[in-house]
Amino acid sequence: MHSSLHHQTPPPHFPTSVPKHKAEPPLSRLMQRRLRRPTKSRPPQHAARPRRPLRRIQPHSPGPRRLRQTIQPPDFKKCGVAREFNTGDxxxxxxxPPVSDSGFVDYKLPRVSSPRSRPAAYNMSPEQLRKYEEAMRRMRALDKTDPxxxxxxxxxxxxxxxYCNGAHDQLGYPGLDLSVHYSWIFFPFHRWYLYFFxxxxxxxxxxxxxxLPYWNWDNDTGISI
Structure with a gap:
């Protein structure tokens, strides 16, 4: 029974042979010229590409272009008048900063046995608040005793x-203010700034x-003072 099914004649609407492909139309002259044009060979992935020169961007111009620019170290030999952050005035x-005659000293992180726990500002204990106020009082007193x-x-x-208001120029680029804002170094700079503070x-x-206490923006109580 099964063998007879395989030998049945197919219906008339089924093709009994594969039709021959029709000849493709000739290529246009434009496509022929493109195919004859030699292709440019791309450099391998591991090949070193030349670095782009640093673009001179306005010190206070925001935007994604400024975020990806290379930031040069400050020129400590020159220090001028700072500018207002938003307007540039x-x-x-x-x-x-005061100039030291002893030169630069590489800082070495101290050995830490346990990390510090910073309290939320709205949840500080009376003792933590007293220490904070006393530390700030002594820091402000230095402005009078030893400016x-x-x-x-x-x-x-x-x-x-x-570092944030353009008092220093970038080293090797006179006239190009150094501003850590609108750049990738914004978070690292303020992190070590608060660390030493x-x-x-x-x-x-x-x-x-x-x-130091911190503002807990995730808590409604911590938003207000």
């Missing part, structure tokens, strides 16, 4: 001003475990 503030002390409040504010406050009150 000159400020009547001298935020140039050139880098631990003073004004000198600490000048560090942020010098916190350590200075702790050293002023002889508390190596001192920790």
């Amino acid at each position: 000159l400020l009547d503030i001298n935020c140039c 050139d002390d880098p631990r003073g409040f004004t000198q600490q504010a000048n560090i942020h001003c010098a 916190e350590r200075i406050l702790g050293s002023l009150i002889d508390d190596p475990d001192f920790a």
